[in-house]
Structures are given as structure tokens and as C-alpha cells.
Amino acid sequence: MYFHLRAVPPPALRNSANWLRRLFEDDWERVRLRLDRHREEMLDRHYLDHDLLYTGAPPYDTVDGPGTDVVLGGRAVYHADPTQPPFLLLTAQEADQVAEYLASADFTYLWDVSRHVLLPEKAEADTETEAQTRAAFESAHQDLTAFYAQTARDGDAVVKWLVL
Numbered sequence: 001m002y003f004h005l006r007a008v009p010p011p012a013l014r015n016s017a018n019w020l021r022r023l024f025e026d027d028w029e030r031v032r033l034r035l036d037r038h039r040e041e042m043l044d045r046h047y048l049d050h051d052l053l054y055t056g057a058p059p060y061d062t063v064d065g066p067g068t069d070v071v072l073g074g075r076a077v078y079h080a081d082p083t084q085p086p087f088l089l090l091t092a093q094e095a096d097q098v099a100e101y102l103a104s105a106d107f108t109y110l111w112d113v114s115r116h117v118l119l120p121e122k123a124e125a126d127t128e129t130e131a132q133t134r135a136a137f138e139s140a141h142q143d144l145t146a147f148y149a150q151t152a153r154d155g156d157a158v159v160k161w162l163v164l
Helices: 017-023 028-036 047-055 092-104 107-118 127-154
Strands: 002-008 040-043 075-077 087-090 157-163
Touching: 002 047, 002 127, 017 087, 017 157, 040 127, 047 107, 047 127, 087 092, 092 127, 092 157, 107 127
Parallel strands: none
Antiparallel strands: 002 040, 002 157, 075 087, 087 157
């Protein structure tokens, strides 16, 4: 299970769950090429943890805005099969706002606010575990920042899907 984000030119975008599903059916080699060009991004099964980094630690006192759109934001397009998660769509303008937010975000601040929730239990006492966990989140933050920056430069929209 992973969370998949893909940049799509707005004229090509369709409001159809079938079309959106086909958008994510490429073979791994094609996906890897798009990842290398920052046309796609993937978050592992801990995507909800990445969302916490941008939305704030519980009780989620952050205001709605670009930070809430980084991972899970977007307009939902539902499958005919209710057991499948919906696709999430960000317009080109929304993707641009997310890119601006990420470019100006202070990772250290985001980490400090949410680290007590993101660290494995008792890891705060283990500096090696904390350093590894922080490095993983910082790497994902850099990848998301690059993805949204390229998407904004290209004027593209973003489609997201939880691939089971």
C-alpha cells in the first residue's frame, strides 16, 4: 500500500474514476522515469504520518490552507466500487499554492511541532532512532517539495490515489 501523486496537464485531466484509475496503471519502469523527472511522487504506507507533518500534530490546530493539501488534500472523485479509496484532485492553482507553501516551509519547525507524534514510542530517548526517523521525513519533504515545484513550473494539476 502506498500513496501515489501524479502531475497531469489540466487539459488532459478527466473527472472520471475509470480514466483516473488508468492513469495509475503504468508499468514500474514508466513510473520510475516520471519519478526521476519529478512528475510523480510516492509515499509509503506511512503517508498519514507525512500528512501530520504538514497539518500539525493533534489536535490539528492548523488552519486550512496549502499545508493541508500537501498529502491528502484535493477534491474527491469516487469509484463506482465503494471499497476503493477516492482519487484526490488539486487544480493547477492549488498545486502552485502547495509549491509556494513547501518552498517557504521550515522543516525544522514542522518537525519540532510534530516529532512527539511521529517518533516511535520511546524513540526520543534513542538519538539514533530519532535521527533516522527525522532523516526519512526530511527526505520525503524534499521529494514532495521538488515534485510540487516542478508541477507548478509546468502549470499542472495533481491527482492522488491510495494504491492498495
